[in-house]
Amino acid sequence: MEHHLVLRVAAKLLIPPILLFALYVQFHGDFGPGGGFQAGVIFGAGCILYGVVFGVDNLQRVVPAGVVRVLSAAGVLLYAGVGVWSLLSGGNYLDYGVLAADRVHGQHLGIMLVELGVGTTVSAVMIGLFYGFTSLRP
């Protein structure tokens, strides 16, 4: 898409706010609308927009396919790991209340961590699907 100047300039302007908005949705999801799923797809969509306009190879330089594969598993592991952590802390599986000194603070911590895991997996899977489709040759 090298010859689409308007598209390139518009994408350059749009991609940083999209990624920033994804992080806002991720970490402000406790207080406003949003959460890990939404943040993950918005972050993935921002990266995919970069890949569509500036080429998949440039996107692969930013987020290599191997990193995407590792991250998509790491999110699930982080989520399940929080459950194991709460088991080891003496609570039930995924009972975040025991993660900190008082229950409400522990719930906050647990929710933030599992939402981070959800966001990581979702965005990595979305980018991975994009790589999968674009790596095919007709």
Next chain:
Amino acid sequence: MVRLRNLFAVVMLFGIYSLLSAALFVALDAVDVAFTEAAVGAGISTILMLATLALTNARERSVTRRRALALAICTVTGLVLVSAMVDLPVFGALEAPAHAHVVPRYLLDSYREIGVPNVVTSVLASYRGYDTLGEVTVIFTAGLGVLCVLGAGREPPADDREDG
């Protein structure tokens, strides 16, 4: 009835339809769902379908044979769904089952128990933490499955890559 054989136009209409659904969700105060619909339905799946179109033909092959059985199945399923819709509670009705069971507890006590103002987040991540773990696992395995079907795990040979 409008019939499109140009698949590019079909994909674009699909994206517009998703965007309109997202607006509908905003109007129904379901902002969380609207985010997902706008990003996945209008954004990512449109891109993936366009990528698929690049691999195949952009025009649907015309079907000369009419499929009476398929039409009958669609009609019967549609009628069953419509007849089931009659029994649905009115939108926003307080006595609807969805608002009766555990919802009052979530709405009244979740701030004291979880300390998170967004009830959707506290239900999704804490009360229903098991479900969400399952959903994330489903997303992970689904992505893995699609990549296995596409054969994307293999590194392409170095001379096969082309820029842009």
